Amino acid sequence: MEINTDKYKNITRNLEREMINLNPIQRGGIIPTESKKIIYEYWDGYSVCDYCSGRLDKIETPPINEFLEDMSKFLGMDITRPTHGARESKYAVMNSVCKEGDYVVLDGNAHYTSYVALERAKLNYEKTDIEEYPTFRVIPESYAEKIDMLEDSKKNIGLILLTHVDGNYGNVADVKKVGKIAKSKGYPFLLNCAYSAGRMPIDGKKLNVDFIAASGHKSMAASGPCGLLSINKSYEDEVLETSKVNAVKELQMLGCTSRGIPILSLMASFEHLIERVKQWDLEVEKTRKVVNELEPLGFNQIGEKPRNHDIIRFETPILDEIAEKDKRRGFFFYEELKKRGIGGIRRGVTKEFKMSVYGLTNSQVDYVINSMKSIINELR
Amino acid sequence: MEINTDKYKNITRNLEREMINLNPIQRGGIIPTESKKIIYEYWDGYSVCDYCSGRLDKIETPPINEFLEDMSKFLGMDITRPTHGARESKYAVMNSVCKEGDYVVLDGNAHYTSYVALERAKLNYEKTDIEEYPTFRVIPESYAEKIDMLEDSKKNIGLILLTHVDGNYGNVADVKKVGKIAKSKGYPFLLNCAYSAGRMPIDGKKLNVDFIAASGHKSMAASGPCGLLSINKSYEDEVLETSKVNAVKELQMLGCTSRGIPILSLMASFEHLIERVKQWDLEVEKTRKVVNELEPLGFNQIGEKPRNHDIIRFETPILDEIAEKDKRRGFFFYEELKKRGIGGIRRGVTKEFKMSVYGLTNSQVDYVINSMKSIINELR
Known part of the structure; x- marks a missing residue:
C-alpha cells in the first residue's frame, strides 16, 4: 500500500480571506469571530460529549439543550433538534410522517435535495406549477389543484413541501397561502428554510407550518455540515419516535446527529443571527x-x-x-x-x-x- | 421574543487542554496540529464547495476525490464515500441493500447505533450469542446458528453485521470467521469499525467484508461529526444508486454528506493515521x-x-x-x-x-x- 499524503498537507484557501466572495451558497455561512473562538475549544472529535448523559440535544455543558429551546423561540416553533443540514431535516420528516409510496406535493422551484430525500424515503412526488419566464414564482393555487388531482386518483398524500426561498432565483414564496391550503386539506406542511432561516425573520406559528428545515452552513453563519429541524409539537410522537432497544435514542436522529463543532459554531453565532435578521x-x-x-x-x-x-x-x-x-x-x-x-x-x-x-x-x-x-x- | 444569548458567549473547554483525558470515545478523535491548521482555512459554511461541480466526493480542490481513493487503499476496499459517522454509514447500507422487514443478524455486543439504524430502516434483527461473564466475546459460530434458524422459519435475511471492536469491553471480534459464514451463506457483510479503523490496521479484502463503517471523530483523529463508508464494488449499484431527478446525486448520501470542516480535518489527519496504525x-x-x-x-x-x-x-x-x-x-x-x-x-x-x-x-x-x-x- 503506497499512499502519498503530501497533497493533504498545508492545504490553504484564499477565496474568503483575500477576496470578496459573491457565491450565494456561501454568503450566509460566513462565521463570526465568536464562532471561530469556540471551534478552538471543541475541534477534537466527540468533545461535545464531555458531559453527555445519553443524548446530544439534552447536553447542558455546553448548553445545547437551552440553545435548541431558544432556537424554537427564534423560529416560532415548538421543538428543535440539531441535524446535519436542511436535506437531512427533510428526510427525517419524510421518513417518519410518510408511508412508502406516498406522494409529496412540492413546488416547481424545489431544491434537488427535496427530491433525493423523497426518493431515498421511497416516496413519489407531484410538482406544482410556477410562473413562466422571467419571474418563475411559485403559484400557491397550484397546490390546491395538484392535491385535488391526486385525491381524485386515490393517491395517498404524505406531505406538502414548500421551498421558502429557492436557490435558483431567490424568489420568496407565499408561505401563508400554501400553508392555508395544506391545513384546509389536513396535510402536514414542511417549509424548506435553507435560504431563509438565519437570514430573514421567520415565525413558524404565524406561517402555519408544521416543520422547518434550516441550514446552519447555508444561512446561519455556522461551519458545515449543520442544520436544524423544528417541529410543531403535534408531530412529536411521529418524528421523534424513540428506539425500542434503547429508549432514550430517537430513530430519525440515529441517536445523535451533529455531534461536533458545527453545532457549537451555530450556538456561538446565535447572537449574530438574532442581530442580523433584524x-x-x-x-x-x-x-x-x-x-x-x-x-x-x-x-x-x-x-x-x-x-x-x-x-x-x-x-x-x-x-x-x-x-x-x-x-x-x-x-x-x-x-x-x-x-x-x-x-x-x-x-x-x-x-x-x-x-x-x-x-x-x-x-x-x-x-x-x-x-x-x-x-x-x-x-x- | 426574548432570548438571552449570554450563555453562548465565551464557552470554554478545559478537559483536553488542561487534563489527561481517559474517555475511550474521545482518545481516538484527538486531532493533530495539521488538522487544526486546515480548520482555520475552511471553517466558513460550504467553503469546501468553492470548486465543486456537483458532488462532494468528486471535489478536486481541496483533493477530496483523491483522499477517498487513498482511503479505499488504506482500508483495503474498492469505493469510499464520506458520511457523517459510522451510524450514518450503517444506515445507508441497511436502507439500500435490505427490504422493509428483513432481518439483520448482528453480534450480541453491537453498538446501540446499529439498532437505531435498523429500526429507522424498518428492519428486524436477530442477536447472536456472546460468551458469558467476564469475557463477553462474540461467538462466531452463533451466526451460523441464527442464520439457519431464520432461514428455517422463512425469514428474509438482509444483512450480517459485526462490531469489529465493541465499545463496552473493547473485545476484538474474529472477523474472518464471521465473514466466512456470511460469504458461505451468500449474505452481505457489514463491519462496524467505529473503534478500529484509524486505530488498528484493517484490510477489508483479506477480511472478506462487503462494507466498512468508520468513524472520523471516534477513531480517525477528525473533528466531529464525520465518517466513512467503504464498499465492495459489487454493491456499488445498490448502495450508490443515483437520483432519477438529478442523475449525479446519490440517494443514500442525500447528494452530499460531510460538506464542511470535519472531512477536511480527516484529510489533514491522514498521514498521522497511517503512521499511528503502524x-x-x-x-x-x-x-x-x-x-x-x-x-x-x-x-x-x-x-x-x-x-x-x-x-x-x-x-x-x-x-x-x-x-x-x-x-x-x-x-x-x-x-x-x-x-x-x-x-x-x-x-x-x-x-x-x-x-x-x-x-x-x-x-x-x-x-x-x-x-x-x-x-x-x-x-x-
Whole structure:
C-alpha cells in the first residue's frame, strides 16, 4: 500500500480571506469571530460529549439543550433538534410522517435535495406549477389543484413541501397561502428554510407550518455540515419516535446527529443571527441597488422584481458578446473579477450567473458594482 | 421574543487542554496540529464547495476525490464515500441493500447505533450469542446458528453485521470467521469499525467484508461529526444508486454528506493515521501494562484477556468500598483524579468504569497508573 499524503498537507484557501466572495451558497455561512473562538475549544472529535448523559440535544455543558429551546423561540416553533443540514431535516420528516409510496406535493422551484430525500424515503412526488419566464414564482393555487388531482386518483398524500426561498432565483414564496391550503386539506406542511432561516425573520406559528428545515452552513453563519429541524409539537410522537432497544435514542436522529463543532459554531453565532435578521430590510435594499445599477450594463435580472431576497440571478447577454471577441473567451469575466479581488462567480459563465452581496458592507457593495461596471465598459 | 444569548458567549473547554483525558470515545478523535491548521482555512459554511461541480466526493480542490481513493487503499476496499459517522454509514447500507422487514443478524455486543439504524430502516434483527461473564466475546459460530434458524422459519435475511471492536469491553471480534459464514451463506457483510479503523490496521479484502463503517471523530483523529463508508464494488449499484431527478446525486448520501470542516480535518489527519496504525502493537502494550499494574489494586478487568484493544473496562469493588466511608461518596475518585489533572472517567462511578490510554506518551501512562495507585492506597 503506497499512499502519498503530501497533497493533504498545508492545504490553504484564499477565496474568503483575500477576496470578496459573491457565491450565494456561501454568503450566509460566513462565521463570526465568536464562532471561530469556540471551534478552538471543541475541534477534537466527540468533545461535545464531555458531559453527555445519553443524548446530544439534552447536553447542558455546553448548553445545547437551552440553545435548541431558544432556537424554537427564534423560529416560532415548538421543538428543535440539531441535524446535519436542511436535506437531512427533510428526510427525517419524510421518513417518519410518510408511508412508502406516498406522494409529496412540492413546488416547481424545489431544491434537488427535496427530491433525493423523497426518493431515498421511497416516496413519489407531484410538482406544482410556477410562473413562466422571467419571474418563475411559485403559484400557491397550484397546490390546491395538484392535491385535488391526486385525491381524485386515490393517491395517498404524505406531505406538502414548500421551498421558502429557492436557490435558483431567490424568489420568496407565499408561505401563508400554501400553508392555508395544506391545513384546509389536513396535510402536514414542511417549509424548506435553507435560504431563509438565519437570514430573514421567520415565525413558524404565524406561517402555519408544521416543520422547518434550516441550514446552519447555508444561512446561519455556522461551519458545515449543520442544520436544524423544528417541529410543531403535534408531530412529536411521529418524528421523534424513540428506539425500542434503547429508549432514550430517537430513530430519525440515529441517536445523535451533529455531534461536533458545527453545532457549537451555530450556538456561538446565535447572537449574530438574532442581530442580523433584524437588518434584513437593509440587505434587501443593498440587493435592489445592485440590480438597479447593473441592469443598465446589459444584465437582466430574472426571478421576481423587485428583489425580496439577496440571491440575484442575472442573464448576461453582454458577457456573451464580449466573450466572442476576448481571447480569454468565457473566462474573461472570472479573470477580471479575480484581478479586482472578487470571487465566487462560476468560472467561464457568460449566459447567466448568480451572485449575492449578503453581509457585505455598503462600500464593498459599491466596489462590486463599480468593478463590474468598469469590466464591462472597458471590454464591450 | 426574548432570548438571552449570554450563555453562548465565551464557552470554554478545559478537559483536553488542561487534563489527561481517559474517555475511550474521545482518545481516538484527538486531532493533530495539521488538522487544526486546515480548520482555520475552511471553517466558513460550504467553503469546501468553492470548486465543486456537483458532488462532494468528486471535489478536486481541496483533493477530496483523491483522499477517498487513498482511503479505499488504506482500508483495503474498492469505493469510499464520506458520511457523517459510522451510524450514518450503517444506515445507508441497511436502507439500500435490505427490504422493509428483513432481518439483520448482528453480534450480541453491537453498538446501540446499529439498532437505531435498523429500526429507522424498518428492519428486524436477530442477536447472536456472546460468551458469558467476564469475557463477553462474540461467538462466531452463533451466526451460523441464527442464520439457519431464520432461514428455517422463512425469514428474509438482509444483512450480517459485526462490531469489529465493541465499545463496552473493547473485545476484538474474529472477523474472518464471521465473514466466512456470511460469504458461505451468500449474505452481505457489514463491519462496524467505529473503534478500529484509524486505530488498528484493517484490510477489508483479506477480511472478506462487503462494507466498512468508520468513524472520523471516534477513531480517525477528525473533528466531529464525520465518517466513512467503504464498499465492495459489487454493491456499488445498490448502495450508490443515483437520483432519477438529478442523475449525479446519490440517494443514500442525500447528494452530499460531510460538506464542511470535519472531512477536511480527516484529510489533514491522514498521514498521522497511517503512521499511528503502524504503532498499534505499542498501544496494545501500553494498555496491557495499565491492566497489569492496576489489577493488584483491586480492579478487575472484564472483557477478553489479555487486551487486544485500548478500551479497558474495570470492575472496581475497591472504589465501592472507599465510597462507603469517604464523605464525597462515589465522587471521590473523580475528584481525586481531577486534582491530579486526569479527566474523562465518569463522575460518581464506583462499580466499574471504562478508560483508554490510547495515544498517550509512556510517561503519561505511568503518571495515570501511579495516580490511581496513590488514590487507592491513600484512601483505602
